[in-house]
Amino acid sequence: MLETVGQKSRFFQPRRTLALLIVLLVFCLMASVFFGSENLNFADLSNLERTILFDVRLPRIFLGACVGASLALAGAALQSLLRNPLADPYLLGVSSGAALGTMLAFVFFTNFEFPRPILAFIGASAATFTVYQMAKSKAGMNVERLALSGVIVTTLLSSIIILFTSLLDATKLRSFTFWLLGDLSQGTKNGFYLVFISAILGGVVLFSQAKALNLMMIGERDALDFGVEVEKVRLIVFVASAFLVGVSVSSSGSVGYVGLIIPHLIRLSVGSDNRLVLPFSAIAGATFIVFADTIARTIIAPRELPVGAITALIGAPMFIYLLKRS
Amino acid sequence: MLEVKNISVGYNGSPVVRNISFTLEKGKIITLLGANGSGKTTILKALNLSLPLIEGEILLEGRLLQSFTRREIARKITVVAQETETKFPVTVLEFVLAGRFAHGSAFGWETQQDLQIARECIKLCDLEGYEERLMNRLSGGERQRAVLARALATQAKILLLDEPTNNLDLSHQALTFRLVKNRCQKCDSAAIVITHDLNLASEFADEIILLSGGTVLTKGTPHEVLTQENLQKVFNVRVLLDENPISRNLRITAIY
Numbered sequence: 001m002l003e004t005v006g007q008k009s010r011f012f013q014p015r016r017t018l019a020l021l022i023v024l025l026v027f028c029l030m031a032s033v034f035f036g037s038e039n040l041n042f043a044d045l046s047n048l049e050r051t052i053l054f055d056v057r058l059p060r061i062f063l064g065a066c067v068g069a070s071l072a073l074a075g076a077a078l079q080s081l082l083r084n085p086l087a088d089p090y091l092l093g094v095s096s097g098a099a100l101g102t103m104l105a106f107v108f109f110t111n112f113e114f115p116r117p118i119l120a121f122i123g124a125s126a127a128t129f130t131v132y133q134m135a136k137s138k139a140g141m142n143v144e145r146l147a148l149s150g151v152i153v154t155t156l157l158s159s160i161i162i163l164f165t166s167l168l169d170a171t172k173l174r175s176f177t178f179w180l181l182g183d184l185s186q187g188t189k190n191g192f193y194l195v196f197i198s199a200i201l202g203g204v205v206l207f208s209q210a211k212a213l214n215l216m217m218i219g220e221r222d223a224l225d226f227g228v229e230v231e232k233v234r235l236i237v238f239v240a241s242a243f244l245v246g247v248s249v250s251s252s253g254s255v256g257y258v259g260l261i262i263p264h265l266i267r268l269s270v271g272s273d274n275r276l277v278l279p280f281s282a283i284a285g286a287t288f289i290v291f292a293d294t295i296a297r298t299i300i301a302p303r304e305l306p307v308g309a310i311t312a313l314i315g316a317p318m319f320i321y322l323l324k325r326s
Numbered sequence: 327m328l329e330v331k332n333i334s335v336g337y338n339g340s341p342v343v344r345n346i347s348f349t350l351e352k353g354k355i356i357t358l359l360g361a362n363g364s365g366k367t368t369i370l371k372a373l374n375l376s377l378p379l380i381e382g383e384i385l386l387e388g389r390l391l392q393s394f395t396r397r398e399i400a401r402k403i404t405v406v407a408q409e410t411e412t413k414f415p416v417t418v419l420e421f422v423l424a425g426r427f428a429h430g431s432a433f434g435w436e437t438q439q440d441l442q443i444a445r446e447c448i449k450l451c452d453l454e455g456y457e458e459r460l461m462n463r464l465s466g467g468e469r470q471r472a473v474l475a476r477a478l479a480t481q482a483k484i485l486l487l488d489e490p491t492n493n494l495d496l497s498h499q500a501l502t503f504r505l506v507k508n509r510c511q512k513c514d515s516a517a518i519v520i521t522h523d524l525n526l527a528s529e530f531a532d533e534i535i536l537l538s539g540g541t542v543l544t545k546g547t548p549h550e551v552l553t554q555e556n557l558q559k560v561f562n563v564r565v566l567l568d569e570n571p572i573s574r575n576l577r578i579t580a581i582y
Contacts, residue, residue: 085413208433215424218412224376225407226480227400227428272414275435 014276017269021280025065025287032061032294036301055189063187063251064293064307065286066195068258070202070248072285074241075259076266076277077206080217081237082132084146085267088260089124089245092146093153095256097127098242098249099180100157103164105250106176117194121246127153128242182255182308184293191251202244203282209233209240210274217272255308257315258285264322288314327352327516328373328403328484333382335365335372341380342368343540348533350484353510355517357527359551360537361560366520369537370486373518374403386484400428404482406474406490412461418472419457422448425479444479451475452501466493474502478509485509485517491526499523503530524578528552529570536560552576 034042036057040049071089078087078094089095101123105116134149161180168176179186212233215223224230248255262285263277270276292310299305328350336342343365350356358366371377373384375391384391386402394402404425412421425447426440436444448457451471461469470493477485485506491499507530509515521527527534527548534551536543538560544551557565557578566579 080414083413211427211432211434214420215427217414218416218421218424219410221376221407222410222424224396225374225400225405226424226476227397229396267415271420272416273420 014270014280017266017280018283021283021287025283025290028287028290028294029061029065032064032290033057035294035298059189059192060184060187060293061290063192063195064184064289066192066199067184067248067252067255068262068285068287068289069282070195070199070244070285071255071258072262072281072288073199073203073206073278074244075285076263076274076281077209077213077237078241078259079263080213080272080274080277081234082135082146083217083219085264086147086260088257089241090254090256090259091154092131092150093127093157094124094131094242094245095249095254096154096157096161097123097125098246099123099254100161100164101246102250103161103176107164107167113188113190117198117247117250120250121243124242124246124249125239127157128238132238178306179253181306182253182311183306184252184289184296185304187251195247195251198244198247199282202240202247203278205236205240206244207275207278209236210278213237213274214272217274253306253308255289255311257311257319258288261315261318261322262288264319268322327387329385329388330373331383331385333369333372333384334380335368335377336380337377339380341540343537344381346382346542348535348545350516350518352514352516354532355507355510355519355530356533356535357531358518358520358535358537359522359524359527359560360543364537364560365540366537367488370405370488370518370520373484373486374399374405376405397428397432400480400482402482403484403486404477404480406477406485406487408488408492410473411469416461417458418448418453418461418464418475419444421461421472422475422479425476428480443481444475447475447478448472450478450505452498467495467498470494471498471502474505478505483513483515485515487517487519489520489522491521491523499526506530524552524557524565525570528576528578529573548576552578 038052040053045053074089078089078092079085098120101119101121102116105119109115131149131153135146137145165173165176175186212223212228215226215228216230216233220230263281266277266280266284270280289307292314293307296305296307296310330346330348333346334341334344346369348356358369360366368377372379386394422444423436423440426436426444430436430440448454451474453468453471453475456468461472464472474490487506490502494502503526506517510517531548533545534548535545536551536556543560544556552567554565554567564581566581568577570577
């Protein structure tokens with residue numbers, strides 16, 4: 001059934017695209033294992049090298065893959081739900097909401113890890129609903145209003161985060177600033193397990209709404225007329241996206257542009273059917289972050305860049321190009 | 327099929343239309359006529375509960391419309407809204423397949439039968455060969471026909487059409503009304519149509535409901551409703567009424 005719709009068009013080559021995406025992901029995963037600030041001798045691993053590989057590098061790579069998949073999934077779903085190809089968890093302030101939640105957990109529950117994803121999820125949900133309510137008007141929701149609401153919420157939340165950072169000492173401040181920009185270096189095995197489970201859960205929930213999102217993408221009135229329970233779908237997608245973004249941000253900070261650029265590129269290749277766009281975006285998002293983090297780890301080794309800086313450096317010009325093209 | 331009893335509908339609790347009652351029977355076409363802002367679209371939105379009722383009730387096959395689920399309503403009542411523009415690259419076939427949403431499972435893929443029905447409806451609306459074309463690359467008229475094809479793909483027995491001939495050239499205006507008429511007569515269906523084209527209303531409607539200021543001014547057959555006095559009252563324009571020499575229906579010409 002994968003190629004039933006749109007098989008004749010040059011835009012639609014789902015099988016080939018899927019194969020290419022999987023090959024790219026496997027290649028990036030393998031390359032990222034080999035490259036790092038420490039050159040490992042894979043033929044004969046010492047104990048230290050074993051620890052670096054299994055306790056540091058691999059968890060970080062897999063964490064990156066899950067974060068990428070989560071952000072791309074959330075981006076693709078939010079874009080369809082809000083009928084806006086410019087929607088992105090980062091630009092809509094969802095990531096900032098999650099960052100503020102994590103920050104609060106960081107300040108008030110310093111010694112416990114588990115409140116971070118919970119508060120991040122609450123923060124992401126609150127930001128999502130606020131932006132949605134602000135963007136909605138009697139005349140509907142337009143691109144400019146939504147983007148502007150996202151900017152307002154993001155700046156407001158950023159200033160609150162900055163106020164809180166003044167409570168941190170100098171060492172914590174540096175690591176927190178890195179984390180804010182999107183940083184996988186502080187990822188832990190537990191963090192990876194959590195993001196992995198949330199990516200699977202969130203992905204399954206969003207995929208279950210893919211067919212309804214195909215109608216929502218055309219218009220809420222259309223969706224309602226053709227049998228979609230619009231309110232229910234909206235709530236499910238908002239909560240699942242906030243969950244995906246919240247858990248990702250709590251372990252890796254706000255990595256930008258993944259949720260924006262990846263679904264956009266996937267749509268150019270396979271069209272807009274969310275039953276293809278969602279899973280394909282997840283694979284491509286994972287690949288993108290693993291690739292970006294490999295650069296972040298190695299380009300100025302032994303020092304590191306936050307992965308969010310690399311995704312923004314790649315994502316922003318690519319987005320301008322796509323915007324001009326479309 | 328559909329019984330509308332004294333409904334009042336509006337936005338945020340304040341009614342735009344009041345005390346609307348009519349019955350839609352199998353095989354019939356009812357046309358809603360009225361000036362801009364007279365509440366035609368608001369009534370249409372209420373008929374599939376896109377807008378909640380403030381007062382009154384609607385019975386579908388003898389049952390309260392509210393007792394049906396969204397999917398059940400979509401299987402029985404379909405809408406041809408004014409053409410929509412999408413920002414995403416959706417093909418005509420994907421767009422028309424959306425009409426099959428309420429039939430299959432809410433998850434998974436369309437069946438071969440869904441695809442066959444969608445292709446037939448595309449053909450009926452004179453869009454054969456356009457299946458893989460992107461909706462946002464079509465002309466306004468082609469998009470409007472795709473909207474009609476999507477509504478036909480639902481196979482619902484009640485069709486609600488909101489200015490379905492907008493953007494359509496003369497031949498496709500006739501095609502649209504012939505399709506609707508045909509479906510009503512041969513498939514036990516019925517339709518409610520909003521149009522500004524008085525001549526199309528006169529040719530195709532079995533009953534016309536003339537609205538003014540959110541209430542029914544008068545209703546009846548085209549001959550009963552389309553009088554100089556009524557049209558002067560609603561549109562504030564003098565008209566010349568005579569008979570179409572071929573169809574023998576009323577012909578309306580505005581005097582500017």
